[in-house]
Amino acid sequence: MTTRIVELRRGILKKNDELAAGLRQRYTAAGVLVLNLVSSPGTGKTAFLEWTLRELRARGSRVAALVGDLETDNDARRLAASGAPVRQINTHGICHLEAEMVGKHLEGWELGALDYLFIENVGNLVCPSSYDLGERIRVALLSVTEGEDKPLKYPTLFNSADAAVITKMDIAGPCGFDRETALRNINEIRPGIRILETSAKTGAGMEEWLDYLGEERVKRGAS
Amino acid sequence: MHELSIVSSIVESVIETLEAYPGARVKEVRLRVGALASVVEDSLQFCYGIATENTPLQGSALVVTLLPVVMYCAPCGHCVELEGVQSFRCPRCGELLGDLRQGRELEIESIEIDEADATNDVEVNP
Numbered sequence: 457m458t459t460r461i462v463e464l465r466r467g468i469l470k471k472n473d474e475l476a477a478g479l480r481q482r483y484t485a486a487g488v489l490v491l492n493l494v495s496s497p498g499t500g501k502t503a504f505l506e507w508t509l510r511e512l513r514a515r516g517s518r519v520a521a522l523v524g525d526l527e528t529d530n531d532a533r534r535l536a537a538s539g540a541p542v543r544q545i546n547t548h549g550i551c552h553l554e555a556e557m558v559g560k561h562l563e564g565w566e567l568g569a570l571d572y573l574f575i576e577n578v579g580n581l582v583c584p585s586s587y588d589l590g591e592r593i594r595v596a597l598l599s600v601t602e603g604e605d606k607p608l609k610y611p612t613l614f615n616s617a618d619a620a621v622i623t624k625m626d627i628a629g630p631c632g633f634d635r636e637t638a639l640r641n642i643n644e645i646r647p648g649i650r651i652l653e654t655s656a657k658t659g660a661g662m663e664e665w666l667d668y669l670g671e672e673r674v675k676r677g678a679s
Numbered sequence: 680m681h682e683l684s685i686v687s688s689i690v691e692s693v694i695e696t697l698e699a700y701p702g703a704r705v706k707e708v709r710l711r712v713g714a715l716a717s718v719v720e721d722s723l724q725f726c727y728g729i730a731t732e733n734t735p736l737q738g739s740a741l742v743v744t745l746l747p748v749v750m751y752c753a754p755c756g757h758c759v760e761l762e763g764v765q766s767f768r769c770p771r772c773g774e775l776l777g778d779l780r781q782g783r784e785l786e787i788e789s790i791e792i793d794e795a796d797a798t799n800d801v802e803v804n805p
Contacts, residue, residue: 457794457795457796458793458796459706459791459792460700460791461789461790462696462700464692464696464786464787464788464789465786465787465788465789466786466787467785467786468685468688468689468692468710468785468787469785470688470692471688550681550684582681583681583717586681586685586716586785608765611715611764611765612715612717613717615715615764615767615779616715643775644767645764645766645767646777647775647776648775648777
C-alpha cells in the first residue's frame with residue numbers, strides 16, 4: 457500500500473455552480489431580469505410578490521414566478537391569481553432551492569418573452585445562501601415582526617444579498633420596530649446595500665421597489 | 680441544515696476522483712470552509728459518518744479548516760481579517776467594507792488515500 461495525497465481544490469457545490477452559470481447565461485441571452493427572494497418563513501414574501509406581479513402586469517411588464525416550498529401549491533395558487541405564469545417547486549423536505557430544480561421548472565417557458573422572473577425561495581435564512589440559482593439580484597427580506605438583529609443573526613444571507621426589503625412596515629409601530637437599529641444592522645453586515653421599506657398591504661414603499669426593478673433592468677442591460 | 684446535501688456532494692466528488700486510483704481506500708478528506716459558508720462542522724461530521732457508509736470513504740476522517748473572512752480595505756490599502764461576521768468594518772480604521780476576498784469557500788482541498796500497489800503481485804498457492 458502506498459499513501460498518496462491527491463489535491464482536488466474543488467468546490468463542493470461545483471455541480472450547482474455550473475448549472476447556475478448555465479442558467480445565468482440563458483437569462484442574459486433572453487434579456488430577462490431574474491431575482492431570488494429569500495427570507496424566513498412568514499416574512500411575507502408571497503404577499504410582497506403578489507403585489508409586485510399584479511402591479512408590474514398592470515404596467516405592461518411581462519412577468520413570471522417560480523415558488524419553492526417543502527409541500528403544497530398554496531403559494532403558486534395565490535400568485536397565479538395575478539394572471540402571471542407561476543410554477544410551484546415542491547422540495548419535499550429540502551430546505552432550499554437548487555439550480556437543477558429551477559432549470560427543470562423552466563422547461564417549456566419562453567424566457568425571451570419575459571421581462572422579470574421572480575424566484576421565491578423556500579422560507580429559510582441559512583441554506584439558500586449557499587445555492588446560486590443564476591439570479592442577477594438576490595433580495596433578502598425581513599419583516600418588522602422579526603427583530604432588528606436578524607441581519608446580525610444571519611450574516612451569511614444578508615452579506616450575499618444585493619438588496620434588502622423590510623416588509624410589513626404598516627405594523628412597525630405596534631411591533632415596536634426600531635427602524636434606525638434595523639437599518640444600521642443591515643448596513644453593518646452589507647455596507648451600502650439598497651434598503652427598501654415596504655408594506656404590500658398599504659402599498660407604502662412599493663413604488664420605490666418598482667423603480668428599483670426598472671433601474672436594475674436598465675443597469676444590467678436587460679431592457 | 681443542508682449539511683447532508685453537502686456531504687453527499689463530497690462523497691460523489693471523491694468517488695469520481697477515485698476512478699483514477701482503482702482499489703484505493705480513502706484515509707482523510709480535507710475541506711476548506713469559509714466563515715460565511717453557512718455550514719456547521721459538527722453537522723458535517725455527523726452527516727459524514729452516515730453518508731460514507733458502504734462507500735470507499737467509510738471510516739475516513741473529515742478534516743475541516745475554517746477560514747476567517749478577509750476583506751480589502753481601500754483606505755488602509757490592504758486586506759484585513761475580520762474577527763467575526765457581526766460587523767464588516769475594518770478592525771484598523773473602522774471603514775465599512777464591501778470587497779470580500781475570502782470567507783465563502785466551501786471546497787475539498789485534498790484527499791489522502793491508500794493506493795493499491797501497482798505491481799502485479801500474484802498470490803501463489805503452494
